Amino acid sequence: MLDDLDRRILRNLQADPARSIPDLADHLGLTASRLSRRLEKLREGGVLRGSRAVIDWQALGYAVEVSLRVTLDKTNPRAFDEFIPAARQIPEVLEIQTFLGQVDVRLSLIARDMRHYQSIYREKILYLPHMADIEALTHVARIKANKGLPI
The missing domain is CATH 3.30.70.920 (Lrp/AsnC effector binding domain/regulation of amino acid metabolism (RAM) domain)
Known part of the structure; x- marks a missing residue:
């Protein structure tokens, strides 16, 4: 299922979904390409289903x-x-x-x-x-x- 890195990625995305991939990767101690691969794996697994604008x-x-x-x-x-x-x-x-x-x-x-x-x-x-x-x-x-x- 999810490992610790996946959970850290998801927690950070929930906290700041607009954060750029390079910035998030740096914050997590990953390369942008490794983070991108992890995000793609989460999308393919149906855990991440896209992003959307939240309008007040x-x-x-x-x-x-x-x-x-x-x-x-x-x-x-x-x-x-x-x-x-x-x-x-x-x-x-x-x-x-x-x-x-x-x-x-x-x-x-x-x-x-x-x-x-x-x-x-x-x-x-x-x-x-x-x-x-x-x-x-x-x-x-x-x-x-x-x-x-x-x-």
Whole structure:
């Protein structure tokens, strides 16, 4: 699986993903070519799946975050298959999770303000197929949001 060097590389990438390969290699006591080979091995093994820009949606004027807990009409065998693609089409939906239990799906969405949220809810959410019940939870504070893994 992972050796100590792989774990050191991953910890450093999590801490500063924008760090250049030569700088990271120097920090780890490696050559840039050896670090590049290790990174390629981690990519090929599926451990590293690319890099992405993390955009602060609040800096773009979105001030409201809502979690919608949805129960689907499970009498329809295609409920999940039709609900999920329709929910993906709503640009303000940032995340879709499915569950086993009373709640079937959780949608995490953002809006500029409550008026915008109301518009999204009335014009888009309520038209999603096969919903039997929906509960909205307005986000107040993020207490812990650790994206790094304990490597």
